[in-house]
Every structure is written in structure tokens, then in C-alpha cells.
Amino acid sequence: MNWQSDANEKFTAFAPTLERWYQRHKRDLPWRHTRDPYRIWLSEIILQQTRVAQGRPYYERFVEAFPTVADMARAEERELLRLWQGLGYYSRARNLHQTARYIADDLGGQFPDTYTKLLKLKGIGVYTAAAIASFAFGERVPVVDGNVYRVLARVFGIAEDITTTGARKTFAALAMRLIAFAEDPAEYNQAIMEFGAIQCTPVSPDCLLCPLQQQCRAFLTGQQHKLPVKAKKAPVKQRFFNYLVFRNGNQLAMRARTAKDIWLQLYDFYLIETDEPTEALRDLVVPTASESLVQTGAPARFPETGQQLLSHQRIDAKFWLIDVPDTQKNGLPEGLQWYTPEEIGRLPKPVLITAYLQQKFG
DNA sequence: AAAGCGGGGTT
DNA sequence: AACCCAGCTTT
Incomplete structure (x- = not known):
């Protein structure tokens, strides 16, 4: 042979x-x-x-x-x-x-x-x-x-x-x-x-x-x-998400993500991404579009925190809940809409957002 | 060719 | 913490 x-x-x-x-x-x-x-x-x-x-x-x-x-x-x-x-x-x-x-x-x-x-x-x-x-x-x-x-x-x-x-x-x-x-x-x-x-x-x-x-x-x-031989993957990228969670009564302001980024077409809140972690709301540079909402609202002093580990990114998130008075509720920034809890339940959301909602609102 | 995209289980 | 999973699309 x-x-x-x-x-x-x-x-x-x-x-x-x-x-x-x-x-x-x-x-x-x-x-x-x-x-x-x-x-x-x-x-x-x-x-x-x-x-x-x-x-x-x-x-x-x-x-x-x-x-x-x-x-x-x-x-x-x-x-x-x-x-x-x-x-x-x-x-x-x-x-x-x-x-x-x-x-x-x-x-x-x-x-x-x-x-x-x-x-x-x-x-x-x-x-x-x-x-x-x-x-x-x-x-x-x-x-x-x-x-x-x-x-x-x-x-x-x-x-x-x-x-x-x-x-x-x-x-x-x-x-x-x-x-x-x-x-x-x-x-x-x-x-x-x-x-x-x-x-x-x-x-x-x-x-x-x-x-x-x-x-x-x-x-x-x-x-x-x-075996098999496989090249090492790129290290995970760290990102810092600061969410302003606008609330009016029992409704929250949410929007579908449109950036060519993670979670395209999934729903989250008003987001300000920063290069470093943000400790206090006053350290956050809030765009003009939402400035008055933040000032007339009643933001919590301390944010809720959340983390999500993806295979290619590590996201540290902070959530500031801000109560918006009725007089301001029509002034949401572009893209955001008010949703009731029932409607929110039917929206597709990232695990990070679902976990926050569960933790904060049961 | 390389980078980007989720989330969870296993070791 | 690192690796992997019945991979594909875009750059």
C-alpha cells in the first residue's frame, strides 16, 4: 500500500x-x-x-x-x-x-x-x-x-x-x-x-x-x-452613552436608531455620546434642541447606570430621567416621539434598553 | 483585505 | 478574560 x-x-x-x-x-x-x-x-x-x-x-x-x-x-x-x-x-x-x-x-x-x-x-x-x-x-x-x-x-x-x-x-x-x-x-x-x-x-x-x-x-x-488557526480579533472599543430619558406622565420619549452603527432601527432614548464617562448632568454638553427640556424638567441628581458587553464594543451607559411638564411636551427634538408603556413593550429595543426599563419601571 | 455587526454560553 | 457560535455586508 x-x-x-x-x-x-x-x-x-x-x-x-x-x-x-x-x-x-x-x-x-x-x-x-x-x-x-x-x-x-x-x-x-x-x-x-x-x-x-x-x-x-x-x-x-x-x-x-x-x-x-x-x-x-x-x-x-x-x-x-x-x-x-x-x-x-x-x-x-x-x-x-x-x-x-x-x-x-x-x-x-x-x-x-x-x-x-x-x-x-x-x-x-x-x-x-x-x-x-x-x-x-x-x-x-x-x-x-x-x-x-x-x-x-x-x-x-x-x-x-x-x-x-x-x-x-x-x-x-x-x-x-x-x-x-x-x-x-x-x-x-x-x-x-x-x-x-x-x-x-x-x-x-x-x-x-x-x-x-x-x-x-x-x-x-x-x-x-x-487547530484551527484563527487570527486574534481586534480589541473591543469602549463607548460612553449618556441617555436623557424624557418622561411625561407615564409616557417616555423614544426613537428608532438611524445611524449606520449598532442597533439600526431599534428604539432607544435621546442619546449624547461622549469620549469620557460623564459624572454629572451639568458636565454634559446638551444640544440646543433639548436644552429647554432639560432646564424646565426635573432631572434626577444621579443617573442610573448600565453596561453592555458586545463582541466588538463595551458600552457604559448612564440614564438621566427627566420629567417634562405638559407645557413643554410638544418640544421634543427631531425624531423623538412619546410612547405609552404598552407601546414601548411592542417596540424592538437593544438588551441595554430593555434592562434599564425593567430595572427602573418594572 | 479588513472592519463592523450582538448577545450569550463555556472554559 | 478569551473564545466561539449552522456568517454576511460594507468599505
């Missing part, structure tokens, strides 16, 4: 081995009971950069609220964002809505059914296009997600930095070769991701019970913990 047939055996056996492993170990997940492309699409968007355990309840609520793509198309974007609240990466919800309307209105409700066509849709990149094409339509195209990078890097001993374009091409090409030997492309794609999620885990992979143990370059050389 020469090295070439060894290598060949490793390629041909890889997919069938994982497919057999999957038969025995797969979890029972709701989106595995359907071939409806709409539901598979919905599940895949929810699961982008999101763990199954976190995304699952959102999937259940979305299917309940919008059983078909037509139902989703009829809804307002705000309703989707409200249901998406707390899941993060809100552009996913906005793109979901846009694409639902496009499919319902321009494609007559007919879901695009090939990898190439799916890739043109908003919010669908190479991973998601491959996932829908294989799961819903049986197309033989490989998914390459974080799990797949890890499994392939280890089994084939690939030490390229997976954040680079060159490495992405390497892995995509390898994945393409491997799926050729799968009995069922959809099953195989599920299998390799499931394998990465519960067997070939980032930390402490279960190598002792691994069906690929004797083919795994990383195991055979003791390099499991060093």
Missing part, C-alpha cells in the same frame, strides 16, 4: 464515516423535520453565528408568528425586529424581511431552488446558500461553517489562518472534493456540522471515541488544541 492509496482512502471514507456517525448521534431539532425551503431558510438565518440552544426558541416563535413566507412578507419590519429582540446582528432580521417580500411579491412565492440563485438573495452568503440548496433541494454543494473549518483543519492538518481568503479557498476546495463521496449530500452536510458541534468541539474534543481518530492528522500528532 503506497501513500497515494492511503490518501485516497482517507478522502473516500471521510463522508460515509461521518454519515454513519450522524445516524447514531444526531439531535432531534425542529428544522430537521421539514424540507420546506422557507423554514430551512429561516432556521439558517437564525443560526448564523448563533448556538442551536440560543436560536431554537426564536425559530419556534417565528414559525408560529409567520408560518409561510407570505405571512412574513405581510408583516411590518418592526414586528420582525421585535421578535428578533435579544438575538443580535439585527441586519439578519431586516434582510429576512426584505427577502420575504421579494420572494412573495416578485417571485410569486416560489423559493429560489439552486445554490447560485439563493446566493443572490439578501442575507444569504456562501454558507447559507449551500445549506438551503442541500437541505431543501438535495443539491450536492458543501457547507463550510465554523464547525467544518475545525473538523477539516484537524483531520487534514491544515494550519492556514481560517480568517484569510486563501484559507477559505483551500477549505472550500477540500470540502468540494469530500462531498463527492457522500451518499446523501444533505445528510453529510448536517453530519459534519453536528460532528463539529458535539464531538470535534473547540475545547476538549472527544478524540478517544472518535470514528476518525486513526485518520486524524491532528490527533496522530497531538495538535488538536492548536
